[in-house]
Amino acid sequence: MHWNKKFECMPLDQLKAFQLKNLKKTVAWVFDKVPFYTRKFKKLGISANDLKHIDDISKLPFTVKNDLRDNYPFGLCALPMDDIIGIHASSGTTGTPITNVYTQADLDQWAECVARNLWAYGVRKKDIVQNAYGYGLFTGGLGLHYGLLKIGCSIIPTSSGITERQVKLLKDFKPTALCSTPSYALTIAEKAEEMNIDIRKLPLKIGIFGAEPWTREMCSAIEERMGITALNIFGLTEMCGPGVGYECSVGQNGSHINEDHFIAEILDTKTFKPVPMGEKGELVFTSIQRQAMPLIRYRTKDITRFIPEKCSCGRTFVKIDRIFGRTDDMLIISGVNIFPSQIESFLFDIKEVDPQYRLIVRKKGYLDKLIVQVEARQEVYDKGEETRKQVEAKINSHIKDNIGISVDVNLVKPKFIGRSLGKAVRVVDER
Ligand SMILES: [Zn+2]
The missing domain is CATH 3.40.50.12780 (ANL, N-terminal domain)
Incomplete structure (x- = not known):
């Protein structure tokens, strides 16, 4: 061996x-x-x-x-x-x-x-x-x-x-x-x-x-x-x-x-x-x-x-x-240190989404805001806007419970996020 x-x-x-x-x-x-x-x-x-x-x-x-x-x-x-x-x-x-x-x-x-x-x-x-x-x-x-x-x-x-x-x-x-x-x-x-x-x-x-x-x-x-x-x-x-x-x-x-x-x-x-x-x-x-x-x-x-x-x-x-x-890669959002891999592991706890995601960091006033963009599973996406809002709230509270900050979750349709052919781009910093 x-x-x-x-x-x-x-x-x-x-x-x-x-x-x-x-x-x-x-x-x-x-x-x-x-x-x-x-x-x-x-x-x-x-x-x-x-x-x-x-x-x-x-x-x-x-x-x-x-x-x-x-x-x-x-x-x-x-x-x-x-x-x-x-x-x-x-x-x-x-x-x-x-x-x-x-x-x-x-x-x-x-x-x-x-x-x-x-x-x-x-x-x-x-x-x-x-x-x-x-x-x-x-x-x-x-x-x-x-x-x-x-x-x-x-x-x-x-x-x-x-x-x-x-x-x-x-x-x-x-x-x-x-x-x-x-x-x-x-x-x-x-x-x-x-x-x-x-x-x-x-x-x-x-x-x-x-x-x-x-x-x-x-x-x-x-x-x-x-x-x-x-x-x-x-x-x-x-x-x-x-x-x-x-x-x-x-x-x-x-x-x-x-x-x-x-x-x-x-x-x-x-x-x-x-x-x-x-x-x-x-x-x-x-x-x-x-x-x-x-x-x-x-x-x-x-x-x-x-x-x-x-x-x-x-x-x-x-x-x-x-x-x-x-x-x-470490993001500092509202004074909290976050690694993209932490967010990734939380997303895997949510069965309504696929593991295709991007993290977008944007300035909102004086503060930095983290937007978690993740793809819904097809059957979840098809259920309509109300279901999608519920899933977004669920992801937000799961992340908040674990790292103590509130993020904006943006549930998108399947295949919305570009696919990786090599190294995936997980973080988009728009600051
Ligand atoms: Zn070993």
Whole structure:
């Protein structure tokens, strides 16, 4: 059940020693090769020799998203372009894109990390896998592809989009696993229902979903509609892409981090000191086996916690909980901090609506107002305006009971909200 037992189940003292050795190597590497880090380390008067214990990582400076933007596109690359064989980038919808570059060794380590993920989900050589992550600059498509190649699966590289064809191939090619964002999986499920194809009766059994935060409730809804086990794959462009962390087969309760490649820290969002084990904070990563663009203490802005309990699967790699939200996505409405994922989980409690929603933030006088726009189920919508008003009131009071603020609920007709082909847009800020 382990792809690489030597590392995945390594005794903790050996793992810490391995991490320290590779952290020192990485720090010396970027000190020597990346002027951005040379300057930062010199300013703090620190070098690889000052790292005596793995906790000494706290002496190192942070890297933030703006550092990547300031050094766009290749300013943080440690090697000449001659050594680079792969380039990826984020979509750049919220500003300058974030780039990542890879040597052959970087692609090999990426494939290794993704293969461990897939293996833990039960994907084997005999599986046929439909990869509906976008192929291209986005790390999702090719990242999964490299891992699937390493295992030796039959890959159907559909990329995202052309949803009718995705459904047709699920029926005709009979894949046993599907990779996509969770919101796109829902789009596929919905299209299949429209086409009168029952995915639950097809051989599909495993869903490998990630690249956007999703709730436990969303996971159950997809499992129910597709008749599969849905598992989370965790990653970020800045580290490599998907494959940084993975859920294991013994329970969908958190993702193991590939700790021989990435050191994870969870820090208090104000003091930037480690939080006590099990408490929430900002997730920070250091890549310790990369060549082309290792990052030191990269602040992800993702909020999560370490799961303190030891996992019964035998892996010693630490587990992180789901991503509760990003400090970037946090909405402050009437002084209350809200993450879109909280609203999502409340909506799943309401059986009259479908899990298609948008949150619109608007100025109303001096105050910010949150509008929750959500699609009614067809039979509910057809009952008329009075029923719709009752459902809106029900959602409002459910949210108010739980987080103490009043929102405007806008129940819309089925298919009103645009469907996701990749990462869903959940928040529209009109302020
Ligand atoms: Zn486990």
